[in-house]
Amino acid sequence: MVLNWTIEVISTFLAAIIIFFTSILTFRSKEISKIRSVMYLRVTWNLTVLFYISEGLSYLYLDFTLNRICALLLFFTILFFILSINYITKESIFSKSLILFGVVSGLYVYLLFQPESLIISYTNGFYTIKWGNFFGFFAILIQFFMFVYAFLWGYLTWKNAPFLIKREAFIFFLGMLLASVGGNLFYLLHLWLYYLIAVTNLSFSIGVLIISIVIIKQSKLLYILPFELCRISVKDQEGNPLFDHDWSESKVNELVFTGFINAIQVMSQELIKMGGLLDIHLQEGVVILHESERVCVGIVSSKSSKALRESLVHFTKDFEELFQKLLKEKNHNMKDYELAYTLIEKHFANFPSRLIRSDKQPLILTPKYLEIPQLLDNKLKTIFSNKEEYERIKAELIRAPLFTSEDFLDLYDELKDEIEKLENQE
């Protein structure tokens, strides 16, 4: 039997090898292999490999059965790709567009098994199997779903990426363009220029490889769209703050957030019995609270998330273990809990920071690294005896308009009598 070796067959097998290699890469990467959304993506890549192998074999043997299997695998590949992106962006595999996809793909599968859906054609000196009539149209239509999903995912990730990972997000978008726009464009063009089918296969597979490598290198890209993590705060059972960390500016008012943490401590025992976790939905975002035996940890985020809740539970557990001795001693000194940053790196490493919005945004070094005139410094130190408060005010002073410090000292003097009266009352 003479095998039908064509450029299409070779490029299809080559694409299968590239995507198989990509799948192994994502499996072997310690950083991302256990992320659920990556698992969905890996299933998609594996289905793509099977699709390309069956497609290549069907052309090689000019076999309709193998080609029908390949067409079915295309449907499953696109389905899993949509589910992956739904999960990445919403932590849920369902979306309204899935219904539309179900209708279109239902017709696609029906037409696949109609007698004239597959045609052996002779183009440019090569034999190939073409997807004819309506079936061909629906094949393009379901691939269009993949194109739209991929393009939007890539574009929105790039657009919303914090500037520190903007470059990676751009490469990710380019990979997505190559896989979606490139793949689809050349697929359409190959109907007139047969050789372009090789470019289609390679463009798609190289695009997938780029996307996966960028995700391995910068897993934060997966968490740009689902929610915006704002801050975490740890308090002991008496309400003393022990540790704080910010990822972005929170829309939830500081006083409201602290109020919730304090309120929750009143009902701590009941909450622990319920598993210790509580989501409070506010107009400005979500406060997720986790109460354990010795601490109450609160997170502010734009949306609730299963991944966040899991990270919060693990963080709390490790925090209690790491600072067991200090917590037993009822030590409230925040400086002694600074090592908790290592736990942030361990449990929240995938969530991007948005504290600085652009690389051109003016920055200042925190007050302990800055010098202000000695006279002013001495005066401020007498007014603000608490060191942390003094540094916070100093940080504001640097950002305030000219002469604010002088005006502040004048106002302080002006209110002297009322201050004394207040102090006497206290």
Add this chain to the structure above:
Amino acid sequence: MSALTLEHSSVQKVLEIAEELVKENKVLTTKILYNRAKHRLKIPRNGLLKIIQLLIDRRVIVDGSRFTRDSVLSHDIRNFIYSIIENEIGIHFSELKRKVDSVSAISTGQLIWHLEMLLKFDLIKKVKFTKYTIFLPIDIEDQLGIIYFLLKDEINLSILKLLSEKSNLQKSNLYETLEEEREKVYYHIKTLQDYGIIMVKADILSIVPEIENTIKFIFKNMHIQLINED
């Protein structure tokens, strides 16, 4: 691989470059810091970005953009102080401190700092009245603000309420109606008189006609119902 800390030599070197930029009076931005550190330290891009991220995460480098009228209110406590001044027109400094303390205890210095920032950006204004400093929303006239302040006192409020409801009240009998000490009531009448809110003619008290509507407006704002009102 050991975790990156602020004590790490490369982090310290980047920090030194940041300090150097500040001393040169240059605007410190991530881009400028990155470029100079990259050029001088030859640290790979990812490593350098990790260091900058660490400095941002640990709040060694913070947002340095100048305050604007909008951003000045993004501070939660300052915003809270502003909302008190807006809602409790005529509040004076000590009362304001008590109100703020009931939600979040801050030092007197910090309260004055926030007030200064609100004054600086023309969000509020202050008026000195006797020994008190009154803080007002920027669009409230000083005189109106002082009337609001005076009406926070219960005796002043009762006097003006009575005068709004009944005319021809006798000064000498008012303390009996109010069930207060005579000297106290006389003192309050004098204050209101001195400030041109009420007048006394042959022992008969009345609200200065030009102020009458203002007082009614304030009562309405304070949700105080007058007997002769519909």
